[in-house]
Amino acid sequence: MIASMESVVKRYGDATALDHLNLNVAEGEILGLLGPNGAGKTTAIRILCGLINADSGSVKVFGQPQNISNLKTRLNMGLVTQEITVFTDLSAGENLRYFGGLYGLRGAELTANVKEMLEFVGLTEHAKKRPGKFSGGMQRRLNIACALVHKPKFLIMDEPTVGIDPQSRNHILESVKKIAQNGTTVLYTSHYMEEVQAISDRIAIMDAGRVIAGGTVDELVGRIQHEDKVRFTANLASAALTEDLRAISGVKNVVQNDRDYLVISGAGSGNVNRIMEIAQRHGGVSSFSEDKPNLEDVFLTLTGKRLRDEGEVQ
Numbered sequence: 001m002i003a004s005m006e007s008v009v010k011r012y013g014d015a016t017a018l019d020h021l022n023l024n025v026a027e028g029e030i031l032g033l034l035g036p037n038g039a040g041k042t043t044a045i046r047i048l049c050g051l052i053n054a055d056s057g058s059v060k061v062f063g064q065p066q067n068i069s070n071l072k073t074r075l076n077m078g079l080v081t082q083e084i085t086v087f088t089d090l091s092a093g094e095n096l097r098y099f100g101g102l103y104g105l106r107g108a109e110l111t112a113n114v115k116e117m118l119e120f121v122g123l124t125e126h127a128k129k130r131p132g133k134f135s136g137g138m139q140r141r142l143n144i145a146c147a148l149v150h151k152p153k154f155l156i157m158d159e160p161t162v163g164i165d166p167q168s169r170n171h172i173l174e175s176v177k178k179i180a181q182n183g184t185t186v187l188y189t190s191h192y193m194e195e196v197q198a199i200s201d202r203i204a205i206m207d208a209g210r211v212i213a214g215g216t217v218d219e220l221v222g223r224i225q226h227e228d229k230v231r232f233t234a235n236l237a238s239a240a241l242t243e244d245l246r247a248i249s250g251v252k253n254v255v256q257n258d259r260d261y262l263v264i265s266g267a268g269s270g271n272v273n274r275i276m277e278i279a280q281r282h283g284g285v286s287s288f289s290e291d292k293p294n295l296e297d298v299f300l301t302l303t304g305k306r307l308r309d310e311g312e313v314q
Contacts, residue, residue, distance in 0.1 A: 001024055001025070001026060001027065001060075001063075002025045002026065002027045002061070002062065002153070002154050002185045003023075003024070003025040003048055003060065003061045003062075003066075003154065003185075003187075004023070004024045004025070004058070004059070004060050005021050005022060005023040005024075005044065005047070005048070005054075005057065005058070005059050006022055006057055006058040006059075007020045007021070007022060007056070007057040007058065008020070008021040008022075008023075008044075008047065008054045008056070008057035008058070008059060009021075009054065009055045009056045009057055010040075010043050010047065010052075010054050010055050010209075011055055016209055017040045017043040017209055018040045018043055018044060018047075018054070018209045018210070019040075019208060019209035019210050020057070020209075020210060021040065021044060021057070021206075021209060021210050021211060022210070022211055023044065023204060023211055025154075025185060025187055026185075026202075027185055028180070028183065028185055029180070029185060029186075029201040029202055030176065030177075030180050030185075030186045030188060030199050030200050030201050030202075031185075031186070031187050031188065031200065031201070031202050031203070031204060032188050032189075032190070032196035032197075032199070032200030032202070032203040032204070033187060033188065033189045033203075033204050033206065034189070034190075034193070034196055034203060034204070034205045034206065034299060034307060035189075035205060035206035035207055035303075036207060036303055036305040036306075036307060039206040039207050039208065039209070039303075040206055040208075040209040040210075041158075041189050041206055042158065043209075044206070045079075045156055045158050045187070045189070047059055047066070048061060048066065048156065048187070049074065049077060049079055049156060050066050050067055050068050050069075050070055050071075050073060050074055051068065052068065053067050053068055061073045061077070061154065062076060062153070062154070075103060075104065075150070076152050076153045076154060077152050077153070077154045077155070077156065078147035078148055078150070078152035078154070078155040078156070078184075079147055079155075079156050079158070080143055080144050080147045080155070080156070080157040080158065080160045081143075081158055082158050082159040082160075082162055084131075084139050084140070084143050085143060085146070086131050086139065086142050086143055086146060087131075088130060088131055088132035089130065089132075090130065090131075091127065091128050091129060091130055091131075092118065092123050092126055092127050092128070092129060092130075092131060092134075092142050092145075093114055093118065093127040093128060095131065095142060095146055096113075096114040096117055096118065096142075096145055096146060096149050097110060097114055099146040099147075099149055099150075100113055100114060100149040100150055103149070103150035104150075105149070105150055113149050113150070113151065114149060117145040117148055117149050118145065120145065120148070120175065120178075121141040121142065121144060121145045121171075121175065122141065122171065123138065123141060123142060123145065126138065135164075135165075135168070136163055136164045136165070136168070137164040137165055137167070137168020137169075137171070137172075138168070140160060140161065140164050140168060140172060141168070141171065141172065141175075143160070144157075144160060144172065144175065148179065148184075151184075152184060153183075153184060153185065154184070154185045154187075155179060155184050155185070155186050155187070156186075156187045157176070157186060157187070157188045157189065158189050159189055159190060159191065160172060160188075160190075161173075161190065161192065161195065162191075169192075169195070173195060173198060173199055176188065176199050177199055180201075188200065191307055193295050193296050193299065193307055196295070197217055197294075197295050200217075201216070202214065202215065202216055203215065203216070203217065203220060203295070205220070205298070205299060205302055205303070207302065207303045207305075212302055212303070213298070213302050217295055220295065220298045221292070221293050221294065221295065221297075221298055223298065224293050224297060224298055224301050225267045225292070225293050226266075226267050227252065227264050227265065227266065227267055228264070228265045228266070228267055228268070228269055228271065228272075228290070228292070229262060229263070229264055229265075229290065229291035229292075230262070230263045230265075230271070230272060230275050230288070230289075230290055230291070231260070231261065231262050231263075231287075231288070231289050231290075231291060232260075232261050232263075232275070232276075232279060232285045232287060232288040232289070233259050233260050233261070233285060233286045233287045233288075234259045234260075234261060234279060234282065234283060234284075234285055234286075235259070235283040235284045235285060235286055236259075236282060236283030236284075237256065237258060237259040237261075238282060238283075240282065241261075241278070241279065241282040241283075242254055242256050242261075244278045244281075244282070245261070245263055245275065245278055245279075248263075248265075248271055248274050248275065248278070249269075249271075250265045250266050250269035250270075250271055251263060251264070251265050251269075251271060252264045252265060252266060259286075261279075263275050272290065276288070
């Protein structure tokens with residue numbers, strides 16, 4: 001286990017940011033951390049990084065107790081913040097050398113790591129340029145490179161794709177996958193559900209200062225999947241078609257509106273092929289789709305909120 005938080009509490013005055021939070025990050029995984037604004041994600045990250053102390057509970061990173069006095073653990077960690085934290089009066093290469101130096105890199109090792117990170121994030125040709133002239137996506141990529149230049153074992157990425165174009169976002173997501181393939185454990189938070197779903201081995205959902213659900217996408221979706229729904233438009237609607245659909249084992253209901261059909265079965269019934277076979281016997285279909293819960297549905301069901309709700313306090 002790279003990191004663990006057990007029954008962690010953190011309060012700011014009368015406000016409870018973390019309420020007996022339990023969170024584990026396994027070695028080698030990409031853990032996606034989701035939660036509405038105010039769920040406590042950023043506070044949890046600050047505690048994991050040793051930037052602030054928990055009020056109570058156990059926090060360990062690399063098997064050691066984590067706190068603001070433990071500098072050793074931070075040497076093997078990287079943090080990509082929501083805000084761009086590079087220096088605009090230094091070139092891209094100089095930024096990497098500066099951050100590498102903070103982690104104790106010197107000489108040939110520092111030079112080699114800087115070169116490797118510039119190549120990794122696609123900024124080799126821009127090494128001598130200052131990031132103030134970069135696009136938002138290029139600045140984000142440099143921000144990631146600065147957190148990686150010392151080759152950390154554990155990388156925390158807090159909203160790393162805010163406000164950038166789709167091409168840059170895709171570049172960053174592919175980079176995250178490669179980071180994990182190279183052996184770095186990643187904790188990734190985002191307000192973009194599709195990002196977390198695309199790259200995460202496992203997902204933890206936070207709300208009101210605690211983890212309320214965790215697992216793979218399929219496991220989480222399975223928690224709210226009570227029915228299978230198939231929609232199709234028949235070429236020839238008929239009472240006989242409706243009757244045959246209702247006779248399928250596991251079908252709960254058939255709703256017909258002119259040529260449009262909705263067939264509702266129990267979860268895991270495996271009726272899709274049977275429905276199609278019967279529809280084909282009765283003249284075929286012009287359109288077909290399955291309605292299945294997705295990660296957004298899980299999040300909404302568990303938290304009662306959408307991931308990108310506005311107006312809440314972070």
